[in-house]
Amino acid sequence: MPDPIPTPRAAVVMLAAGEGRRVGHDTNKVLLPLAGRPVLTWTVGRVTALSGIGPVVLVIRDGDQDAVREAMASPAAGTDDVIVVTGGASRHASEWHALCALRPAIERGEIDVVVIHDAARPLASAEVFHDVIESAMRHGGALPVVDQPALIRMHPGGGPVTERTVAVQTPQAFRAEPLLNAYVDADRDGFVGTDTASCIERYTDLPVHCVAGDARNIKITFPEDLALAERLLATSG
Numbered sequence: 001m002p003d004p005i006p007t008p009r010a011a012v013v014m015l016a017a018g019e020g021r022r023v024g025h026d027t028n029k030v031l032l033p034l035a036g037r038p039v040l041t042w043t044v045g046r047v048t049a050l051s052g053i054g055p056v057v058l059v060i061r062d063g064d065q066d067a068v069r070e071a072m073a074s075p076a077a078g079t080d081d082v083i084v085v086t087g088g089a090s091r092h093a094s095e096w097h098a099l100c101a102l103r104p105a106i107e108r109g110e111i112d113v114v115v116i117h118d119a120a121r122p123l124a125s126a127e128v129f130h131d132v133i134e135s136a137m138r139h140g141g142a143l144p145v146v147d148q149p150a151l152i153r154m155h156p157g158g159g160p161v162t163e164r165t166v167a168v169q170t171p172q173a174f175r176a177e178p179l180l181n182a183y184v185d186a187d188r189d190g191f192v193g194t195d196t197a198s199c200i201e202r203y204t205d206l207p208v209h210c211v212a213g214d215a216r217n218i219k220i221t222f223p224e225d226l227a228l229a230e231r232l233l234a235t236s237g
Helices: 039-048 065-072 091-107 126-139 176-189 196-203 223-236
Strands: 010-016 053-060 082-086 113-118 141-147 166-168 172-175 208-212
Touching: 010 039, 010 091, 039 053, 039 065, 039 223, 053 065, 053 091, 065 082, 082 091, 091 113, 091 176, 113 126, 113 176, 126 141, 126 172, 126 208, 141 196, 172 176, 172 196, 176 196, 196 208
Parallel strands: 010 053, 010 113, 053 082, 141 208
Antiparallel strands: 113 172, 141 166, 141 172
């Protein structure tokens, strides 16, 4: 049985700098209404209600400041200890801006794990957050995945590939100091990763483990996702 690990001090980077075009809107999709209030407030409210979490860094799109400020004025958003920063031109750049905000606390040893989460996933459960944080603390990094049995990869010469086919979700968690160092090195080199794990893979030797994701943890991408999320919210409480 593995040795017990101390309860990690975890910060959350919440990415909300996307657009809403695939949802059929020019508005940032996290500002669209879900069950009577903006998507963003559901996600922030769930995260800030978790034990052992703080601070939360909310990365927003330039130009959304007033709309985000209005949305976050809702008591349901749970705005205590939320730092708002403006994102960059890519997901990688937005993560780097957030890590710069956390850098002093990480360098002082006040944060053990950094969690990266999409604000467009308002239904991520406390269990998934706790699982990725614990796994990252133990191993270095953690991704939640959901098996996709309907998808079969094929060898170029024919025949199925035997490895699992999975969909990767957020929240994803990584030990804070190696994550920060990886992004410092990437900034020096001008490297732009496709996602957090690609930067970790390039600049560290941290193993990244998979934990069980949740089929309910959908990402708001298309118009029907809003309707599905509303139904899932109605059945969860």
